[in-house]
Amino acid sequence: MRIGILGGGQxxxxxxxxxxxxxxxxxxxxxxxxxxPASKYAECIKSEYxxxxxxxxxxxxxDVITIDFENVPSHALKYLEKHISVYPNSxxxxxxxxRLSEKNLxxxxxxxxxxxxxxxxxxDLEEGIKEFGGDSILKSRKLGYDGKNxxxxxxQNAKDIWKKIGGMESIIxxxxxxxxxxxxxxxxxxxxxxFFYPLVENxxxxxxxxxxxxxxxxxxxxxxxxxxxxxxxxxxxxxxVLVIEFFIDxxxxxxxxxxxxxxxxxxxxxxxxxxxxxxxxxILAISNLPLKEIKTPKYSGMINILSKMPDINKIxxxxxxxxxxxxxSERPNRKLGHxxxxxxxxxxxxxxxxxxxxxxx
Amino acid sequence: MRIGILGGGQxxxxxxxxxxxxxxxxxxxxxxxxxxPASKYAECIKSEYxxxxxxxxxxxxxDVITIDFENVPSHALKYLEKHISVYPNSxxxxxxxxRLSEKNLxxxxxxxxxxxxxxxxxxDLEEGIKEFGGDSILKSRKLGYDGKNxxxxxxQNAKDIWKKIGGMESIIxxxxxxxxxxxxxxxxxxxxxxFFYPLVENxxxxxxxxxxxxxxxxxxxxxxxxxxxxxxxxxxxxxxVLVIEFFIDxxxxxxxxxxxxxxxxxxxxxxxxxxxxxxxxxILAISNLPLKEIKTPKYSGMINILSKMPDINKIxxxxxxxxxxxxxSERPNRKLGHxxxxxxxxxxxxxxxxxxxxxxx
Numbered sequence: 001m002r003i004g005i006l007g008g009g010q011x012x013x014x015x016x017x018x019x020x021x022x023x024x025x026x027x028x029x030x031x032x033x034x035x036x037p038a039s040k041y042a043e044c045i046k047s048e049y050x051x052x053x054x055x056x057x058x059x060x061x062x063d064v065i066t067i068d069f070e071n072v073p074s075h076a077l078k079y080l081e082k083h084i085s086v087y088p089n090s091x092x093x094x095x096x097x098x099r100l101s102e103k104n105l106x107x108x109x110x111x112x113x114x115x116x117x118x119x120x121x122x123x124d125l126e127e128g129i130k131e132f133g134g135d136s137i138l139k140s141r142k143l144g145y146d147g148k149n150x151x152x153x154x155x156q157n158a159k160d161i162w163k164k165i166g167g168m169e170s171i172i173x174x175x176x177x178x179x180x181x182x183x184x185x186x187x188x189x190x191x192x193x194x195f196f197y198p199l200v201e202n203x204x205x206x207x208x209x210x211x212x213x214x215x216x217x218x219x220x221x222x223x224x225x226x227x228x229x230x231x232x233x234x235x236x237x238x239x240x241v242l243v244i245e246f247f248i249d250x251x252x253x254x255x256x257x258x259x260x261x262x263x264x265x266x267x268x269x270x271x272x273x274x275x276x277x278x279x280x281x282x283i284l285a286i287s288n289l290p291l292k293e294i295k296t297p298k299y300s301g302m303i304n305i306l307s308k309m310p311d312i313n314k315i316x317x318x319x320x321x322x323x324x325x326x327x328x329s330e331r332p333n334r335k336l337g338h339x340x341x342x343x344x345x346x347x348x349x350x351x352x353x354x355x356x357x358x359x360x361x
Numbered sequence: 362m363r364i365g366i367l368g369g370g371q372x373x374x375x376x377x378x379x380x381x382x383x384x385x386x387x388x389x390x391x392x393x394x395x396x397x398p399a400s401k402y403a404e405c406i407k408s409e410y411x412x413x414x415x416x417x418x419x420x421x422x423x424d425v426i427t428i429d430f431e432n433v434p435s436h437a438l439k440y441l442e443k444h445i446s447v448y449p450n451s452x453x454x455x456x457x458x459x460r461l462s463e464k465n466l467x468x469x470x471x472x473x474x475x476x477x478x479x480x481x482x483x484x485d486l487e488e489g490i491k492e493f494g495g496d497s498i499l500k501s502r503k504l505g506y507d508g509k510n511x512x513x514x515x516x517q518n519a520k521d522i523w524k525k526i527g528g529m530e531s532i533i534x535x536x537x538x539x540x541x542x543x544x545x546x547x548x549x550x551x552x553x554x555x556f557f558y559p560l561v562e563n564x565x566x567x568x569x570x571x572x573x574x575x576x577x578x579x580x581x582x583x584x585x586x587x588x589x590x591x592x593x594x595x596x597x598x599x600x601x602v603l604v605i606e607f608f609i610d611x612x613x614x615x616x617x618x619x620x621x622x623x624x625x626x627x628x629x630x631x632x633x634x635x636x637x638x639x640x641x642x643x644i645l646a647i648s649n650l651p652l653k654e655i656k657t658p659k660y661s662g663m664i665n666i667l668s669k670m671p672d673i674n675k676i677x678x679x680x681x682x683x684x685x686x687x688x689x690s691e692r693p694n695r696k697l698g699h700x701x702x703x704x705x706x707x708x709x710x711x712x713x714x715x716x717x718x719x720x721x722x
Contacts, residue, residue: 040387040402316653324383
């Protein structure tokens with residue numbers, strides 16, 4: 001069995017590391033960058049994602065294709081789909097690439113989400129600001145991960161904001177007063193069977209995920225999130241791991257924010273905190289191997305390492321489960337690695353996360 | 362940091378997997394076989410171990426060299442040593458390649474070992490059989506891993522045995538009536554600091570390691586094994602993991618049997634059963650990174666998968682820590698993978714090992 005992956009970042013790297021041995025799977029990665037993290041563990045073709053020669057190599061040498069990055073050109077996925085199984089399919093990935101499609105999908109299927117409006121011009125934006133007021137955000141429809149291409153309106157005028165966002169097609173939406181943020185990580189196989197990880201609570205810093213703590217213990221919201229997830233994967237005929245991020249508002253209700261058609265940063269804790277990691281679950285699903293019921297006997301936390309790698313001896317003294325260094329060069333706000341902790345006592349877990357935070361920042 | 366490894370088997374594969382991420386180390390492997398296990402996770406040069414071009418590539422691209430296989434030609438290691446650090450050094454590897462040198466080392470340093478005699482000809486063997494009797498074994502001096510090239514004398518005559526062993530230089534030694542077998546795994550850094558794993562109890566099947574269970578709780582023997590290990594590594598100026606295998610005789614005494622100048626099959630359990638695996642310890646030592654004190658809070662067991670891969674879903678249901686599939690083709694008595702189990706209860710551990718054995722055989 002050989003799996004092709006478009007994108008060779010840390011997510012591809014962990015998919016390979018967590019499944020290659022146990023299931024004797026080989027991998028072939030396409031990534032345009034020099035020595036991406038996955039190149040540590042698999043053969044990488046250095047090329048653009050839609051390079052026809054590379055795509056033909058994947059078709060020839062692989063049994064199934066997946067992604068580690070949702071912004072691969074959908075025409076590349078569509079080309080692949082003519083010749084080989086691609087999971088998740090191009091339709092799902094395309095939907096998740098565009099905030100407007102995501103929002104419309106939520107809206108059309110009665111999934112609570114913030115009020116929004118599509119913005120295609122400065123004039124649209126003027127009208128949008130009138131309607132939504134200063135307490136709103138303009139978000140580009142595409143390429144909007146890690147808080148990129150998002151502008152809080154405040155008292156800026158439409159002209160300035162439109163310039164700042166580079167005239168990119170966007171949506172405007174109400175800022176939401178949320179209690180916290182959670183995500184649901186679910187995996188669906190080809191037969192349509194789905195398994196869920198418990199909700200994980202996320203906190204962000206400068207728009208980038210900072211920490212995740214699981215499980216977020218709320219039976220009602222867990223069930224609601226699972227129903228929403230199943231509705232969406234069924235509509236899209238989705239195979240693999242899909243992650244949906246939610247706000248929890250003041251009324252303790254889930255408000256769908258956005259989706260990732262892949263394994264997700266908020267699921268890194270599953271390596272030490274669950275009987276099966278999100279990475280292995282995804283690989284099982286797309287390889288048409290039996291999925292496993294998910295068990296999470298303890299509490300787990302994940303903290304991202306941004307900008308600069310710490311002294312790992314200091315971190316290890318705290319007693320952590322895993323330290324991942326993605327081998328990237330240091331750069332402000334770049335995700336360079338992460339640390340996970342799993343323990344039986346939630347208080348101790350939080351203490352450890354706080355201690356690590358102090359070392360990191 | 363880039364480490365070159367001579368040998369791309371499962372030991373190299375696990376060294377790479379267990380250290381590459383955390384310490385951001387790259388690897389370059391030399392192995393003559395097509396797609397050896399380590400090729401899953403690192404760049405492999407397919408060539409003989411003493412191919413001069415490959416050795417020059419290692420010298421040019423790596424910071425330090427190690428081995429996953431003790432039978433690399435020592436002239437290759439000696440060539441490398443002129444240009445780059447090689448750990449363990451060629452002298453240590455050479456000693457471990459030759460049963461006679463090992464035995465002499467034990468003898469000269471008052472380390473208990475079975476009585477033996479060097480055999481270089483059929484005539485030597487005739488005399489040896491006279492002296493040692495039928496209750497003895499002829500073992501080739503070189504290439505004698507996994508019970509290979511060992512012949513129990515019994516009532517065979519010297520001529521037949523000498524033919525069977527192909528006239529290879531050998532030693533004859535008394536068969537020993539042992540209670541059990543254990544190994545000590547220790548890691549020594551460049552400064553000469555050494556850390557030890559607890560003794561692990563091993564059982565063999567057809568001369569091949571079948572199961573390992575740790576810790577073997579005997580404080581006196583633990584200390585004795587550590588003293589012997591320190592004596593040997595200090596004499597050889599050894600850096601990295603060295604494993605010494607012992608018999609425990611009827612008087613509950615350690616009898617040194619043989620050594621491996623590398624990480625060892627009897628230490629696979631350290632991945633889930635210890636705070637630091639033997640693989641990571643070895644890499645830290647040879648990279649001149651600080652070693653960690655070793656903690657083994659639970660009981661662990663390892664069972665080798667020989668000849669045929671089992672249905673891993675069956676194995677997983679038992680509740681195991683890790684399943685490794687080396688990705689090798691099936692062949693009688695070939696090591697194809699292994700399973701490790703870690704738990705707080707030793708009885709439960711033994712039960713699980715027995716259940717797995719029944720599935721495997």
